[in-house]
Amino acid sequence: MRFPVIAALLLGIAACATPPPRGTGDLGLVIERAAGRVMLIETSGRSSLGHIEGLGDxxxxSAVFSRDGRYAYVFGRDGGLTKLDLLRARIERRVIQAGNSIGGAISQDGRLVAVANYVPGGIRIFDAQTLEPLSVVPTGAKVVGIADAPGNRFVFSLFETGEIWIVDASDPRRPQVRKIVGVGKQPYDGFITPNGRHYIAGLFGEDGLALVDLWAPQAGARRILDGYGRGEEPLPVYKMPHLRGWAVAGRYIFLPAVGRHEVLVLDSVTWTEAGRIAVHGQPVFAVAQPGARRVWVNFAFPRNDVVQVIDVAAMRVVKELRPGRAVLHMEFTPRGEQVWVSSRDDGAVLVYDTATYAELARLPAQSPSGIFLTSRGAMTGF
Amino acid sequence: MLRFLAMLALAAVCTTALAGAPAPARRAEILHLLRQDCGACHGLTLKGGLGPSLEPAALAAKDADQLSFVILQGRRGTPMPPWGAFLTQAEARWMVEQLKKGLPK
Known part of the structure; x- marks a missing residue:
């Protein structure tokens, strides 16, 4: 008779000591880049849950997430790879894996994390659970635009040598490399389409993009939107555009034109230009709102205090917002009802209602840059 | 005589343009630009990224005039853009001095 009472008492104590269980589907993090820390956020109540410090430069x-949405892997510029436990709001593990890195990806099965490095050029593959180093793929050039592809593959581009490499990490200690050379001058970033089939690299050194069909990688790369600059001299580029699978809005892919005040529209059926949209400045991010009705665009220095919204059906800008100085990033909640926007120089993260454009919340943050939500963990190419 | 005066005037203009570090408020703006916007490619700590390192050791052997020229004019064939629309010659020169000394942490 006494046992259940004690058990209940113990359970009560346990309940007091640990926070109630919660899911991670509405969690995310904001990079506070000057402070070397991240702010933990939740998008249901639109609040900050605290900070995790000590992440270096x-x-x-950028960040990717474990398939269960509990852990984030943050790739720092100083070569740091940090695994965060979002539920316990702490660093789980951290390794300095290279001199200078640019991003990373998590494998299809969630068991591998690959980090893309500038110095020394190449990728390093880690065990996602322990961060044990498993293998190195040296490239001799700066790695940009790394993305995960089906089959536990990683795809990336090489800036100096103009190549796209496909690394099959099914056996992570002996990765197999397929190289596609001569894809174009100075690929600056690349992405994989959400269905995992096409990898597209943007070129800085010439007008155009390189397309690889991962269903037929032996066919190599083909040039798309070739000569989109129509022979005109591009404007000086004060910030490189960023490419990722968010560019895809239904049939169309919205791409920043390098050195131009334009968003290019690519038809993903015919791989030809479907139009171009004049915008406020040089686009950095062109991100399709989930549902693909609208595409939100931010801009490079010095025109970086504006966000424009393109209506996909009308193929024109329908709204302009001024969230603050130096807008660096936008991230949508998975169903697209909110967008989170970082204003670096106003020290704030703003949350907008995407239907009404009303400002729903404003959270103070120190030089906020990237915003990453756990829903990325379930998407190819994120 | 006229030519001499013109040269004198030109010299005066050049020295005023080159002389003198920027005012304190402007210095803060330039350092912010350096860390944040140059840092987008060269790294927030300027140890390099897509662009090369701008740490004192990396710049030690490089000529200050040439470095300010690159800042103002950019480098063709690379992603380095010209910043001449946002910085005067004196400001670029001051920026180079700060980089060669090393920025305060």
């Missing part, structure tokens, strides 16, 4: 940092 977070300029240009």
């Amino acid at each position: 977070l300029s240009h940092a």
Whole structure:
């Protein structure tokens, strides 16, 4: 008779000591790059849950998520790879894996994390659970635009040599490399389409993009939107555009034109230009809102205090917002009802209602840059 | 005589343009630009990224005039853009001095 009472008492104590269980589907993080820390956020109540410190140089940092949405892997510029436990709000593990890195990806099965490095050029593959190093693929050039592809493959581009490499990491200690050479001058970033079939690299050194069909990689790369600049001299580029699977809005792919105040529209059926949209400045991110009705665009220095919204059906800008100075990033909740926007120089993260454009929340943050939500963990190419 | 005066005037203009570090408020703006916007490619700590390292050791052997020229004019064939629309010659020169000394952490 006494046993259940004690058990209940113990359970009560346990309940007091640990926070109630919660899911991670509405969690995310904001890179506070000057402070070397991340802010933990939740999008249901639109609030900050606190900070995790000690992540090193977070300029240009990005993050991917474990398949269960509990852990984030943050790639820092200083070569740091940090695994965060979002539920316990702490660093789980951290390794300095290279001198200078640019991003990373998580494998289809969630068991491998690959980090793309500038110095020394190449990728390093880690065990996602332990961060044990498993293998190195040296490239002799800066790695950009790394993405995960079906079959536990990683695809990336090489800036100096103009190549696209496909690395099959099914056996992560002996990765197999397929090289596609001569894809174009100075690929600056690349992405994989959400269905995992096409890898597209943007070129800085010439007008056009390189397309690889991962269903037929032996066919190599083909040039798309070739000569989109129509022979005109591009404007000076004060910030490189960023490419990722968010560019895809239904049949169309919305791409920043390098050195032009334009968003290019690519038809993903015919791989030809479907139009171009004049915008406020040089686009950095062109991100399709989930549902693909609208595409939100931010801009390079010095025109970086504006966000424009393109209506996909009308193929024109229908709204302009001024969230603050130096808007660096936008991230949608998975169903697209909110967008989170970082204003680096106003030190704030703003949340907008995407239907009404009303500002729903404003959270203070130190030089916020990237915003990453756990829903990425379930998407190819994120 | 006229030519001499013109040269004198030109010299005066050049020295005023080159002389003198920027005012304190402007210095803060330039350092912000350096860390944040140059840092987008060269790294927030300027140890390099898509662009090369701008740490003192990496710049030690490089000529200050040439470095300010690159800042103002950019480098063709690379992603380095010209910043001449946002910085005067004196400001670029001051920026180079700060980089060669090393920025305060």
